[in-house]
Amino acid sequence: MRSLDDFQEITLRDEPLAPFTWLKLGGPAQYLISPRTVDELVEVVRCCHDLQVPIRILGGGSNILVRDEGVSGAVVRLSGEAFARIEIDGCRVTAGAGALLSNLISQTVKADLAGLDTLVGIPGTVGGALRGNAGGRSGDIGQHVSSVRVLTPLGELLVRHEDELSFAYRHSNLSEMTILDATFDLIPDSPEEINRRMRKIWIMKKATQPLTFQSAGCIFKNPRGMSAGLLIDQAGLKGTRVGNAEISDRHANFIVAHPTASAQDVLRLIDLARSKVNEQFAVDLELEIQIW
Ligand code: EPU
Numbered sequence: 001m002r003s004l005d006d007f008q009e010i011t012l013r014d015e016p017l018a019p020f021t022w023l024k025l026g027g028p029a030q031y032l033i034s035p036r037t038v039d040e041l042v043e044v045v046r047c048c049h050d051l052q053v054p055i056r057i058l059g060g061g062s063n064i065l066v067r068d069e070g071v072s073g074a075v076v077r078l079s080g081e082a083f084a085r086i087e088i089d090g091c092r093v094t095a096g097a098g099a100l101l102s103n104l105i106s107q108t109v110k111a112d113l114a115g116l117d118t119l120v121g122i123p124g125t126v127g128g129a130l131r132g133n134a135g136g137r138s139g140d141i142g143q144h145v146s147s148v149r150v151l152t153p154l155g156e157l158l159v160r161h162e163d164e165l166s167f168a169y170r171h172s173n174l175s176e177m178t179i180l181d182a183t184f185d186l187i188p189d190s191p192e193e194i195n196r197r198m199r200k201i202w203i204m205k206k207a208t209q210p211l212t213f214q215s216a217g218c219i220f221k222n223p224r225g226m227s228a229g230l231l232i233d234q235a236g237l238k239g240t241r242v243g244n245a246e247i248s249d250r251h252a253n254f255i256v257a258h259p260t261a262s263a264q265d266v267l268r269l270i271d272l273a274r275s276k277v278n279e280q281f282a283v284d285l286e287l288e289i290q291i292w
Contacts, residue, residue: 002047004074010034017066017075017292020058022123023216025263026066026292029075032058036080038157038180045178046155048074055153056292057178059128060100063216064290068263071292076178078127083180088113091186092146097127097179101134101141109198114189115144120198121205123217127179132288133167138201142167144184150177170221170288210248213256219270220253220285228277228285229253235276242268267291 004011015032018024031053035041048055054073058064078084083098088111095104101124105116118138122129133142145167148160153176166173205211220228232238232252239249243265248254255269274285 001050002043004031004033004047004051004053006047007033007040007044010036010040014070017058017061017071020077021061021064021066021216022214023065023257023263023266024214025068025257025261025266027068027070027263029070030072031074032077033074034077034079037082041076041078041083041178041180042151042155042157044074044076045151045153049154055178057097057127059097059131060124062123063128063132063134063288064292065216065263065266066292067267078125085181091188093184093186094181095126095184096181097125097130099126100124101126101129108184108186109191109194112188112191112194113186114194114197115184115186116141117194117198118201120201121211126182130179130182131172131174132170132290133172135170136201138197140167140169142172144186146183146185148174148182149180150174151180152177208251210250210254210256213248213254214258215248215254215256216289218251218253218288219255220273221288223283223285226283227253231277231281231283231285232273235273235280237273237276240269240272242266242272245269247273 012032014028016028018026033044056075058075058077078098083096085096086099086107087094108116122134129141133140146162150158222228229252237247238252240247244258244261245265246256248256255266277285
């Protein structure tokens with residue numbers, strides 16, 4: 001049977017994950033594996049399956065909190081060129097899971113294609129955005145997808161077409177899969193219109209979100225018909241600190257990590273926000289970020 005030692009050339013052992021995350025916190029990955037090709041990725045996924053080694057895919061690191069003790073098993077980074085291709089053919093755009101969402105947005109906007117422009121300002125990779133159906137008030141990524149190529153946990157390559165895909169608020173049915181790439185159907189629009197929309201979204205984000213601090217974006221999903229930020233704010237928690245992590249005084253659904261904060265500080269703030277909101281409003285906040 002193969003072992004993870006067969007992937008030495010592309011594997012780092014006990015590699016700190018903090019530099020790969022927006023919060024810049026947390027411990028190492030037991031194995032950090034960076035496949036160079038799809039074939040190499042297939043081999044890694046199959047090997048992890050056979051050895052029953054848990055596997056996690058690291059995207060842009062903008063929606064995760066890595067615990068201080070780190071992650072056992074394999075963390076896979078799709079950072080190579082093979083995973084970052086963006087191809088535009090008329091209104092049809094294909095993007096690799098490892099491409100930055102911001103890059104995909106700017107390339108489609110340059111081609112006068114509308115749809116993904118409403119995601120402006122959302123960090124991370126295309127794969128991460130698809131898995132969690134990233135979006136905002138003006139729409140989400142799922143509504144523009146026509147197909148997604150994935151690897152199953154057994155390493156089989158499948159194409160999931162529109163009728164097999166399900167996207168809901170910050171949710172997709174792709175979470176068990178390794179996403180390879182996705183095809184989007186976009187709509188031609190005038191550059192003036194596209195830029196006007198993007199400017200508006202940027203201005204709103206800059207005015208309401210702590211974009212210059214280390215954070216993982218919104219920590220909790222909005223409960224149906226409510227705003228998690230508003231509830232945490234009304235619970236009086238803005239500016240509350242545990243260690244060197246703080247509930248943002250600009251937007252209460254953001255936790256900012258000041259220098260020397262630990263993942264444990266953030267976890268304690270998450271627990272505090274959850275319990276205060278539950279006590280005061282009888283609402284259970286559900287995490288939007290992934291905790292590793
Ligand atoms: N509000 C407060 N206090 C706060 C935060 C918000 O009173 O501390 C109020 C606002 O004044 C507003 C309402 O709550 O009346 C909603 O707030 P906001 O407009 O900031 O939107 P949100 O629901 O908190 C959502 C997404 C954001 C996305 C924005 C804009 C979620 C959990 N959050 O925020 O997504 O950028 O809309 O489209 O769905 C993310 O997912 O990481 C994220 C930042």
